[in-house]
Amino acid sequence: MQIHVLIPVSNPNTGPDPPDVLYHYTTGLKLRSIINSGVIKPTTANIEPHEKPVAWFSTSPTWEPTATKVPVSGKQGQIITAQAQSGLVRITVPATCAPYVFPQLPLIAGTFNKACIGLLHAGLELGADPRAWRFTPTPVPMCLFREVEFYDFANDHWLAIDLAELACRN
Secondary structure (H helix, E strand, O other), rough: OOOOOOOOOOOOOOOOOOOOEEEEEEHHHHHHHHHHHHHOOOEEEOOOOOOOOOEEEOOOOOHHHHOOOOOOOHHHHHHHHHHOOOOEEEEEHHHHHHOHHHHHHHHHOOOOOHHHHHHHHHHHHHOOHHHHHHEEEOEHHHHHOOOEEEOOOOOOOEEOHHHHHHHHOO
């Protein structure tokens, strides 16, 4: 028996206005490699040989649950991830950097529908909203970063950092 899931792609001429910015959620350890390479690279983790890697973004200004690096949901998973990975990081970029929505993944990246359903299911289990997911198959250069922030658990908000200063320290 096959189950078919249809995820509608919104008509760009209807619905809410498109976002001005997107957020790439990562960790302090991963930020070092972003600074060293000068780009947010499409990820090759857990993809099949025929697939194109993509870089993931979100329209949501709150932490993306699928960016948590441990199988623990909610704030506890964020804290464990932050402790193990030198903090939680949010990079703000123009929305044009990642123009594709999740239902376009099979077309753009060649991801099989079964894998898309697995990603969707895993994201929903973690509390993610797949309608917020955006992606691009191309690297996003640092010159397009509008802001880079670390999450401050003590005060429950994001703190902007000086990327040039951070690059000098690394």
